[in-house]
Amino acid sequence: MKSCILMVFASLCIFVAEAQETLDYKSDIIPVLDKHCYSCHNTGNPKGGVNLKRYEEEGRIIKDGQFWLKVVDQIKSKEMPPSNKPELNEKDYHVLLDGINGILIKSLEKRTPGKVIIRRLSHREYHYTILDLTGVNFDASNRFPADGSGGGGFDNQGGSLFFTPLKMERYYDAAEEIVTKLHEDHNKWSELVPKSYRQNILQRFLNWLLPKFISDFEPLNSAEKAAEEVLFPFASKAYRRLIKTEEKELFIKLFSSVYNANSEEPDPQRFNRSIAEVFKAILISPSFLYKMEEEPLGPEPIALGDFELATRLSYFLWSSMPDDELFKLAMEGRLQAPGEIENQVKRMLNDPKSKRFSESFVSQWLGINKLKDPNAPLADLVRFPEFTPSIREAMFEETISFFHHVMTESKNFMDLINSDYSFLNEELANYYGIEGVKGDNFKKVALANNSRGGFLGLGSVQAVTSLPTRTSPVLRGKWVLEEILGTSPPPPPPDVAELPEDEALHEELGLKALLEKHREDPACQSCHEKMDPLGLGLENFGADGKWRESYGSTPIDPAGVLASGETFEGPGELKRLLMKEKEKFARNLSKKSLSFAIGRGTTFTDETAIRELSATLIENDFDPDVFMAALVQSYPFRMKIKDFQKKVNEID
Secondary structure (H helix, E strand, O other): OHHHHHHHHHHHHHHHHHHHHHOOHHHHHHHHHHHHOOOOEOOOOEHHHOOHHHOOOHHHHHHOHHHHHHHHHHHHOOOOOOOOOOOOOHHHHHHHHHHHHHHHHHHOOOOOOOOOOOEEOOHHHHHHHHHHHHOOOOOHHHHOOOOOOOOOOOOOOHHHOOOOHHHHHHHHHHHHHHHHHHHHOHHHHHHHOOOOOOOOHHHHHHHHHHHHOOOOOOOOOOHHHHHHHHHHHHHHHHHOOOOOHHHHHHHHHHHHHHHHHOOOOOOOHHHHHHHHHHHHHHHOOHHHHEEOOOOOOOOOOEEOOHHHHHHHHHHHHOOOOOOHHHHHHHHOOOOOOOOHHHHHHHHHHHOOOHHHHHHHHHHHHHOHHHHHOOOOOOOOOOOOOOOOHHHHHHHHHHHHHHHHHHHHHHOOHHHHOOOOEEEEOHHHHHHHOOOOOOOOOOEEEEOOOOOOOOHHHOHHHHHHOEOOOOEOHHHHHHHHHHHHOOOOOOOOOOOOOOOOOOHHHHHHHHHHHHHHHHOOOHHHHHHHHHHHHHHHOOOOEOOOOOEOOEEOOEEOOOEEEOOOOOEEEOHHHHHHHHOOOHHHHHHHHHHHHHHHHHOOOOOHHHHHHHHHHHHHHHHOOOOHHHHHHHHHOOHHHHEEOOOOOOOOOOOO
């Protein structure tokens, strides 16, 4: 199947490349844009904020390739020109579709992995790295100033991980607190400092006497030698690589200065105090706080080194530093041997630490982190008194457990759209009205009703896509378009009217009737006819995630018609229709996963990798194991490029 998809893609590239030879941008394509597009999308009247007239030369199309892919999609689906404008004739349709595609595909012939800037550890990554390095559970998220999310919507995006003087102060304080806790815990300290250092009387006497007679005398059982056995392995783990000679010298120099300054203190306390000070220095070093990769010498992309690849793998799947096995493989140069990456991905996904990936990735993808924020504008407790902090926490855990099971057990990402099971404990099951679930632990529960199951049936999703006092079909429809299908409607007009908040009116007419009235405005119609049916199909789920049948005395009508003309009756049938959108879901999942894996928003230069990953999903029935192995072997994940050069196809 994959070979068929790639053959079709290759033949498309050949066909479009041939079309590009006969279609010139200025003489062939611009006249068609002028004829059909410029009247609405020009400098003086950029409808929907889109000004096509600014693209006066081919290079500007390439620079904004991501945007022009959307233009091609709009033309291909015949959404543009809009229904109130003349249709494209066959010739103009192919001039635009084949000509623009040809420009875009030709620009991708020279592959680039894209710029990956030096990245500071996110608060989540700092927490888990400290935990795995020292055993100390440090709550970084509540101790450090908040980070924003980057272009991909994730907190590990290099472009949003800024460094401020306040953050530096907090890192100093954190290092002090972490090492103090470590030193006070005998078991944890003994794991990092396994020997209790002390010189006996004879060693001290000989170390004092013999230097008087032997100029190059090496001290017996010196503190510095003992310190090397502790500090060098610790620093290598912390820096995620082998440490350099000059770094070793600095560690020992700092150790010696502290050790010699405390000569009145007996060992092993004196030795341990000196070790602790070097530990603190390591924890505030840029080599610990940042994920660094060596800058290539030449302008061409090159493969990551073994330690760099081990670091990308471990922070992708575990939000933490490489473990001993990854480190050993990197040190021996065997990590990139044939088949080894696949073996490691399988091993890492089977490790309990992979639950960190599930939590980090899916909570940010779906936007359900709001459930953890007591100040987030979710279902109002006065109106929905059962929507307690405990229920919010349970909804969050349901989502993480469900996604993790899909990834590691069910082995089919399509379950994310529609499944006949979820993960519940007794409290959440009772809240949903599901009987027969006992205990506080979350367990897989078969669902008799096909309305729940999949992302759209999760209380967490229903809550974060609602307003505090009511549901919002517009928000929910927009969420489905963006987070499931990967398509975004244009922003609303600046003077668009809000829906009335009169509760009596809602109960009398229902949201469906109110939205139909709202859509009478031509400026709102084109977007709302895509969003509203999706959101209205989920109206049986209240703002608190509970099932309901009516707005007061008005029955809820969850039936709808999609923009494609397909009809459905309620959430169960809506999800079955979404299951047909495999290509869109595969592309969206590929983009989200790649962005999270490489720590930056995806760009047009990633288009080839995204299409290959999408094909992998479709070919392999959305198998997570095959997909994740393909992802970590993709060009953007395995390669790097010199940061400061002018990128391919870039223009001023």
